[in-house]
Amino acid sequence: MSVEGTERTVRCLVAKVGLDGHDRGAHVIARAFRDAGFEVVYSGLHRAPEEIVQAAVQEDVDVLGISILSGAHNTLVPKVIDGLKEYGAFEDTLILVGGIIPEDDVAELKELGVAEVFGPGTPMSETVEFVRNNAPERG
Amino acid sequence: MPGPDANGGTGPDRERSASPEGRVELRDRDVELLEGLLAGDHRALARVITRIEERDPGYRGLVSALYDHAGGADVIGVTGAPGAGKSTLVDKLAAAYRDRGDTVGVVAVDPSSPYSGGAVLGDRIRMASNVGDMDVFFRSMSARGQLGGLSMATADAVTALDAFGKDVIVIETVGAGQNEVDVVRTADTVAVLVQPGSGDDVQTLKAGILEIGDVFVVNKADMDGAERALAELEEMVHRRDGSAGPRGTGHHGPRKPTDASGGAGAPDPNGADDDASEWTPEVLETVADTGEGVEELIAVFDAHAAYLRESGELTRARRRRYAEEIRTLVRADVGALASEAIERRGGIEALADRVRRKEADPYGLAAEIVDPLATCLEDRDDPADE
Numbered sequence: 008m009s010v011e012g013t014e015r016t017v018r019c020l021v022a023k024v025g026l027d028g029h030d031r032g033a034h035v036i037a038r039a040f041r042d043a044g045f046e047v048v049y050s051g052l053h054r055a056p057e058e059i060v061q062a063a064v065q066e067d068v069d070v071l072g073i074s075i076l077s078g079a080h081n082t083l084v085p086k087v088i089d090g091l092k093e094y095g096a097f098e099d100t101l102i103l104v105g106g107i108i109p110e111d112d113v114a115e116l117k118e119l120g121v122a123e124v125f126g127p128g129t130p131m132s133e134t135v136e137f138v139r140n141n142a143p144e145r146g
Numbered sequence: 147m148p149g150p151d152a153n154g155g156t157g158p159d160r161e162r163s164a165s166p167e168g169r170v171e172l173r174d175r176d177v178e179l180l181e182g183l184l185a186g187d188h189r190a191l192a193r194v195i196t197r198i199e200e201r202d203p204g205y206r207g208l209v210s211a212l213y214d215h216a217g218g219a220d221v222i223g224v225t226g227a228p229g230a231g232k233s234t235l236v237d238k239l240a241a242a243y244r245d246r247g248d249t250v251g252v253v254a255v256d257p258s259s260p261y262s263g264g265a266v267l268g269d270r271i272r273m274a275s276n277v278g279d280m281d282v283f284f285r286s287m288s289a290r291g292q293l294g295g296l297s298m299a300t301a302d303a304v305t306a307l308d309a310f311g312k313d314v315i316v317i318e319t320v321g322a323g324q325n326e327v328d329v330v331r332t333a334d335t336v337a338v339l340v341q342p343g344s345g346d347d348v349q350t351l352k353a354g355i356l357e358i359g360d361v362f363v364v365n366k367a368d369m370d371g372a373e374r375a376l377a378e379l380e381e382m383v384h385r386r387d388g389s390a391g392p393r394g395t396g397h398h399g400p401r402k403p404t405d406a407s408g409g410a411g412a413p414d415p416n417g418a419d420d421d422a423s424e425w426t427p428e429v430l431e432t433v434a435d436t437g438e439g440v441e442e443l444i445a446v447f448d449a450h451a452a453y454l455r456e457s458g459e460l461t462r463a464r465r466r467r468y469a470e471e472i473r474t475l476v477r478a479d480v481g482a483l484a485s486e487a488i489e490r491r492g493g494i495e496a497l498a499d500r501v502r503r504k505e506a507d508p509y510g511l512a513a514e515i516v517d518p519l520a521t522c523l524e525d526r527d528d529p530a531d532e
Contacts, residue, residue: 015200018196037266038266041265041266042264043264044264046264046265047264047265047266048267049266049268049270049271050270050271051268051272055277055278057278061279061280061284062270064188064192065188065192065285066192066285067189067192067193067196094188094189095189
């Protein structure tokens with residue numbers, strides 16, 4: 008019962024960007040992350056890229072999971088990434104995208120700095136494992 | 147004088163040394179972080195709060211240094227039952243404060259789900275009025291299963307926001323138990339939210355939360371039952387008033403029975419109509435969804451802040467809070483030392499077994515662990531050193 012903790016808690020922001028209202032996937036992943044022992048900040052629906060940046064910076068999350076099912080990933084994700092860079096938060100944030108993303112776009116997103124893209128049907132355990140293995144080390 | 151890295155040097159995650167002025171040394175690698183925070187870098191502020199939450203080695207040096215720069219903000223606590231509309235109201239409050247040019251910090255404490263270690267923090271969902279406005283700094287915190295540590299971490303996060311230069315800091319938490327009451331107590335002004343129509347709500351307030359409210363807010367005042375909730379609250383405020391209340395200093399002069407229709411007598415806090423040094427909790431209505439009543443609520447917060455300053459109550463309240471913080475820290479640290487001593491003796495289970503086998507008794511074992519600590523303190527602790 009010490010005031011000092013020893014275990015580092017992984018903090019995640021699960022974000023719904025843009026205008027699509029499909030939040031089932033975001034809810035499921037938020038719960039899976041919680042059950043894995045992560046601390047999950049959930050953004051709610053219909054967020055603008057600048058809100059996601061604001062949340063990611065202020066909450067100082069290790070992992071940013073962006074859920075997009077509207078097809079607007081090619082405009083929204085770069086805005087989020089630019090915002091993170093502006094606040095110096097890009098380097099040590101693990102950025103994941105979930106949703107239906109065409110093959111070609113996946114490569115492009117990764118080029119931009121997205122660590123991984125998870126499509127429909129990805130087992131939860133795979134995503135959780137990916138976060139465990141790739142969450143940034145911080146000094 | 148301890149070495150330059152006194153924070154990290156000794157225990158696995160504890161700093162033992164204080165510098166002569168009663169401060170914990172700031173580690174070299176934290177200097178930059180501190181400077182960033184003081185220079186207004188949002189990322190640095192966010193990172194400092196993370197250190198505080200993690201109880202990261204060295205966080206004490208940071209918080210210790212932050213105390214120098216803190217003390218200027220009005221700290222407001224907002225609590226109430228789940229669904230009472232806290233998050234929505236806090237969002238609207240933040241927007242109203244921004245309108246008049248104040249910068250705002252929000253610490254949303256969600257103590258749920260401490261078992262798996264994980265948590266889903268949803269208080270941000272309602273933050274819709276301050277899109278992309280970095281001068282509203284909103285931070286979600288979970289309990290992380292640390293008993294008693296939560297209120298300490300909250301207080302430290304508030305100190306960080308204060309040192310950063312926020313004019314107003316709002317602590318938002320569910321009013322459910324002692325833990326949350328402790329959290330909200332770190333605020334100078336406490337607003338308790340009640341939702342009308344569920345009669346139970348006002349009843350549950352009796353369990354410890356009534357005593358801490360400086361302002362009671364019937365939110366969702368456009369719902370059925372708002373009138374009744376208002377009346378019940380006013381009656382309660384009355385009653386607590388008449389019975390000297392747990393927060394009273396024992397002095398309860400002959401308080402004029404205000405007429406019931408007159409709104410539980412919320413006297414002008416600056417007026418000298420009776421004791422002049424007592425704050426009678428105000429009861430207000432709001433509709434957070436539309437922002438109705440938010441201006442009035444802020445006016446009451448301001449009045450309470452002015453009352454605290456003018457009556458000298460602020461000094462007393464801060465002294466109480468700091469005393470509580472010192473106590474909490476000392477207790478936790480001594481507890482940690484004792485836990486280590488227990489581990490060195492094979493762990494608590496092994497000790498319990500010794501009692502079960504009648505080889506020892508709890509009192510003897512406790513003495514065995516604590517006596518060396520006591521002896522050590524007697525030997526080392528010489529107040530004349532100060």
